[in-house]
Amino acid sequence: MTASQIAAAVKHLKPRFLEGLAAPDVGLILTAATRHRFVANSVVVNQDTVASHLFLLLSGRARYFLMSPEGQKSLLLWLPPGEIFGGAAFLSTPQHYLVSTETVRDSSVLTWDRATIRGLAERYPRLVENTLLITFDYLVAYRAIHISMTTHSAQQRLARVLASLASGIGHKIPAGVELDVRNEELASEANVTPFTASRLLSQWHRQGLVIKTRGKIIVRSPEQLSLCQL
Numbered sequence: 001m002t003a004s005q006i007a008a009a010v011k012h013l014k015p016r017f018l019e020g021l022a023a024p025d026v027g028l029i030l031t032a033a034t035r036h037r038f039v040a041n042s043v044v045v046n047q048d049t050v051a052s053h054l055f056l057l058l059s060g061r062a063r064y065f066l067m068s069p070e071g072q073k074s075l076l077l078w079l080p081p082g083e084i085f086g087g088a089a090f091l092s093t094p095q096h097y098l099v100s101t102e103t104v105r106d107s108s109v110l111t112w113d114r115a116t117i118r119g120l121a122e123r124y125p126r127l128v129e130n131t132l133l134i135t136f137d138y139l140v141a142y143r144a145i146h147i148s149m150t151t152h153s154a155q156q157r158l159a160r161v162l163a164s165l166a167s168g169i170g171h172k173i174p175a176g177v178e179l180d181v182r183n184e185e186l187a188s189e190a191n192v193t194p195f196t197a198s199r200l201l202s203q204w205h206r207q208g209l210v211i212k213t214r215g216k217i218i219v220r221s222p223e224q225l226s227l228c229q230l
Contacts, residue, residue: 001058001108006030009058013082016134017056020126029120029127033110038103044085045101051088054117057081060107061169061180064099075188077141078104080169087131089114090121104180149191157190158200159225162210166219175211176220186217 001009007030010018018026033056038044044055047067057079064076064085076099079085088095089112112120121127141164148157162179170177187197201217204210209225211218219225 015082017084043102047100054086054089054112056110058108061104154192161190166222176218
């Protein structure tokens, strides 16, 4: 991918990270980045390692996950193209990544090392403001997750996860919104057992809310599915 192709891809994605910046400034910021490719299921960032780089997802899919001290993997937020990760690299005092990030599909990312992105932030303060807004959105999402985990039923939690994924990383097709996600992944994110996730998905399949296929789920109507959250 050439520099002009990267610029065109970023213009199409309209990353929140680059909002409010003039086109020439965006061009300079992109020029300072290095492009890397990762195959599906690659761990790009490991939790508890030094936050040395900031990443912008150009194509593919990624997600945050957390490993517990006991070695249990918990899935967190999913990342569509246009989102950044590794924001701890912005901080004035060197920090460690709080969570890991892995690719779900073959992916392409732009990376800035810590010194470079901090230098750009000094020159373009809007980068810091945009990152704070993105972080605020994460806090809003985690607040909703916490409320759901403590007050909602298994059906409500799974419906919330499906609706959230449909609006975030879903691919619109004639039959609805297609998701590349497995039952086990949905179960982990909704904090339910794989058996419960499978039972609820089968129930919604019979009701015509979703279509289950191998490794994919088609949400027929996110609006109707949202009623299951009530």
